[in-house]
Amino acid sequence: MLKFILRRIVIMIPQLFLLSILVFLLAKAMPGDALTGRLANNPKMDAQTLAEMKEKLGLNDPPYVQYVRWIKNLMQGDLGISYIHQQPVTDLLSERIGNTLLLSACILILSYIIAIPLGIVSGRWTNSLADKLIVGYSYLSFATPLFIFALLMLFVFGFILGWFPTGGSVNIQVEKGTVDYYISKINHLILPSLSGALLSTVGTIQYLRNEIIDTKIKDFVKTARAKGVPESRIYSRHILRNSFLPIAAFLGYEITGLIGGSIFLESIFSYPGIGQLFLQSIMQRDYSVITALVMISGLATLLGTLLSDIILSAVDPRIRIE
Known part of the structure; x- marks a missing residue:
């Protein structure tokens, strides 16, 4: 297992290098430059001042020089300066990344709390009324766009009923660290978390349902029934244990997918x-922030893939990756 992890980490290095080249080229291919967004916010800036700023920031250097400088800074943990917010990108991300990770964790936990029982019921009692209702819910969730469902949730439970806040991550009037602060934090999380969780359950439900249906007809299950093993024990010890393997295998992918999908939820719920x-x-053409976020997302995707492989090899004793 240790050799496998080390080998995967070594393979990640050239992958990150290729990703950095692609991110840099795409950023350079975008219209304008790193000062375009700042110029739009300050139309009084004259051409001479703009040219001096470009020279000072090294934007007139050849692309390969800019890339080498960017990579050196990136390896030292320097993600650059946000041209719009006028502060280091690391400081800007540190203020927000905790909120995104918290939201993603809540969505993941809620989606499993909803999906696993539904998948078990649907797979165990196939073609029953409950199974048909759960499958219908899965199809409806799969066909519903996230941004439309989130807007509907916000409109109904936020504006019409007024049960939850319609924006922000915490009430600015409460003092940080108090009980009211954490209650407000949870209250702001409920609506976006439910909106994301109710639509992200479809994959888990379908994988679990199909695995249970396939496992029920396996020879080792028939043998257990022939030996007189109670049905409840057959499901808990044999069927469910094997059916959870795909869920564990896709855990890493779901984590990275939630982080990427938070763009819509965070925008809709402010x-x-x-x-x-x-x-x-992207709208303000803040290139240093864009490149940093894309690189972080790429790294998160690679780590999620590695996590999925590790979990799969750990939960299934038949799999040995050396």
């Missing part, structure tokens, strides 16, 4: 996370 920051940076 939740201050890196997803909302990424969308704002």
